[in-house]
Amino acid sequence: MQSLKKRPDLLIEEIEDEVVIYDPRTHRVHHLNPMASIIWELFDVCSSPKEIAKEIVDVLKTGSSTVEKDVQETLKQLQKKRLLE
Amino acid sequence: MSLLTTHFEILSFPFELTTNDKKFFTEFSELNSALASPANGRLPQIRYSVIKNTKYFCIRENGKLRNRWVHRWPLYLSVMMCVRDSLYQHLKEYLFLHSGAVAKGNNKAVLLPGPSGSGKSTLTLGLLNYGYQYLTDEVVVISLSDLRVLPFQRPIYIYGWQSTVSDDVGKHFKFYRFKERYENTVQPWQYAVPQRDAVLPKDSRCEVAWIIFPRYNETQKGSCLRPISKAEAAFKLIQNEWNMQCFSDYGLKLCAELVKKADCYQLLMGDLKEACELIEKLTGEAAVSVEPEILNNIWKRKVLL
Numbered sequence: 001m002q003s004l005k006k007r008p009d010l011l012i013e014e015i016e017d018e019v020v021i022y023d024p025r026t027h028r029v030h031h032l033n034p035m036a037s038i039i040w041e042l043f044d045v046c047s048s049p050k051e052i053a054k055e056i057v058d059v060l061k062t063g064s065s066t067v068e069k070d071v072q073e074t075l076k077q078l079q080k081k082r083l084l085e
Numbered sequence: 086m087s088l089l090t091t092h093f094e095i096l097s098f099p100f101e102l103t104t105n106d107k108k109f110f111t112e113f114s115e116l117n118s119a120l121a122s123p124a125n126g127r128l129p130q131i132r133y134s135v136i137k138n139t140k141y142f143c144i145r146e147n148g149k150l151r152n153r154w155v156h157r158w159p160l161y162l163s164v165m166m167c168v169r170d171s172l173y174q175h176l177k178e179y180l181f182l183h184s185g186a187v188a189k190g191n192n193k194a195v196l197l198p199g200p201s202g203s204g205k206s207t208l209t210l211g212l213l214n215y216g217y218q219y220l221t222d223e224v225v226v227i228s229l230s231d232l233r234v235l236p237f238q239r240p241i242y243i244y245g246w247q248s249t250v251s252d253d254v255g256k257h258f259k260f261y262r263f264k265e266r267y268e269n270t271v272q273p274w275q276y277a278v279p280q281r282d283a284v285l286p287k288d289s290r291c292e293v294a295w296i297i298f299p300r301y302n303e304t305q306k307g308s309c310l311r312p313i314s315k316a317e318a319a320f321k322l323i324q325n326e327w328n329m330q331c332f333s334d335y336g337l338k339l340c341a342e343l344v345k346k347a348d349c350y351q352l353l354m355g356d357l358k359e360a361c362e363l364i365e366k367l368t369g370e371a372a373v374s375v376e377p378e379i380l381n382n383i384w385k386r387k388v389l390l
Contacts, residue, residue: 011334013341018316022323022337027330029337031320 004043004052004075005085021083030081039074049075092124093117096176096226096235100168101129106137109160116161116261119238119279122287131171133164146171158263165239169224173328179235180339181327184225185209186234186291187217189368194234194291196225196347197299198325204301204354210241210277210383211361213254214375219279220291224327232343233290238283240276247382250277251375257283295368296322296347305355310363315341318349357383 006012011022019037021030032040042052053068060067078084089110090103100121104110134145141153142160144167152163173181184198185205195217197205206222213219221237228235243249246262261276279285297310298321313321322340323329329336350367354360358380 011337013319013337015316015319015341015344016314018314020316020319020323020337020341029320029323031316 004047004049006040006043007083007085010083023081023083026082028081030083035070036074036077039071040078092129093121094124094127095121095168096172096179096237097125098131098172098176099124099127099129100171101132102135102164103132104135104137106135106142106157109135109142109157112157112261113161113164115259116240116276116278119240119284130175131168133167135160135164156266158265162242169327173331177331178229180227180229180329180332180336182225182227182322183223183325183327185222186220186225187212188220188234188291189217192289192291193294193368194220195295195297195364195368196234196293197297198225198322199299200325202301204299206241206243207301207357207383208299208352208354208360208364210243210249211357211380212364214251214379215361215365218285219283220285227293227339227343228290229332229339231290232339232346233292236285236287236289238279238285240278243275243277243383244272245382246273246275249379249383251379257281293343293347295364296344296349297352297364297367298350299352299354299360301354303355305353308352308354308356308360308363310367311351311353313349313351315344315349318344318347 009024011024013020017034017037019032019040038056039052042055046052046055049071053064053071056067057064086105088103088105089107090101091114092099092101102113132147136143141155142157143150144152144163146167151167154160154163182198183200184196185208186194186196187209188194197208199205209222219238220234221239222241223239224237226235226237248255250258257280258277259280261278263274265272265274296318319340322344323337352360358377
């Protein structure tokens with residue numbers, strides 16, 4: 001099961017509909033595009049990538065396979081950047 | 086050995102410089118004339134010494150050796166790099182960004198943040214020809230109290246000895262030519278130091294109205310401006326900070342506030358004239374006619390700083 005827990009020490013700023021994350025451990029900054037930002041926000045209320053994809057499909061009325069792929073890809077990127085616990 | 090000493094302040098931070106080299110002393114005072122103010126009677130917090138012995142010029146900071154040079158030409162830059170580091174370390178009331186900046190009318194500033202080689206100094210120099218006032222070409226100082234820009238008018242460091250500003254602008258700058266020697270090569274450089282009307286009062290403040298991230302692209306024919314999201318601008322701004330580690334808990338918020346108040350763009354620059362004109366159009370000022378020769382001289386510089 002992939003972790004959907006954001007690292008609690010990250011500094012996060014929502015600007016318009018996008019998210020900027022500052023990692024105080026590495027002093028690196030990350031910018032999430034609007035779709036990645038939605039996925040990031042949903043980490044707070046969803047417990048699995050499937051649940052996130054379902055939420056997005058329900059709201060955007062779009063194809064579920066594309067959204068699931070996007071969620072998985074975003075998750076992979078966030079893990080690679082070590083932004084998740 | 087006769088020693089010469091000067092006391093000066095930059096952003097109200099007191100320094101002392103002592104040297105036994107008269108030529109360097111004069112050069113340092115002249116190059117710093119727009120950036121530094123005379124000391125206000127306060128004790129210096131950092132003391133530099135530049136002492137010439139038989140072989141080297143030794144630069145010391147509070148007694149500790151920082152650098153040594155055979156030639157005189159790197160001394161000013163070398164001392165000023167130490168000064169810059171000290172400011173970043175000691176002044177917590179400012180955010181420092183790696184950025185050029187100019188202002189035009191109504192105290193509105195255009196920030197030009199970018200890493201070395203992005204073309205920010207080239208663009209800063211180009212924009213002076215279009216009636217913009219020089220704020221800085223390397224270190225943007227943002228006051229945390231009101232998020233406004235303070236002038237940091239260090240000399241503009243220009244490759245080549247050609248004229249890079251029109252006669253009208255040139256009247257307000259003094260140019261110091263020198264040669265940099267690297268082993269068997271000699272390169273011509275010059276400093277442009279603001280004089281008279283180009284020197285801004287130390288307490289002047291400009292609102293950050295535009296943030297433009299230049300990116301020099303030698304394969305591109307023209308230049309183009311692309312609006313970017315505020316989040317992308319904040320992301321790019323943080324990548325060009327000098328001292329954000331001083332405020333890890335609210336540095337991100339500061340940058341976010343800064344971009345929220347400004348219009349943010351990416352500038353892909355393949356042509357300097359076009360780049361300047363795009364900015365001029367964006368900032369809503371009347372067109373200024375500039376001799377293409379002047380801009381070509383800037384553009385011909387071997388190194389984009």
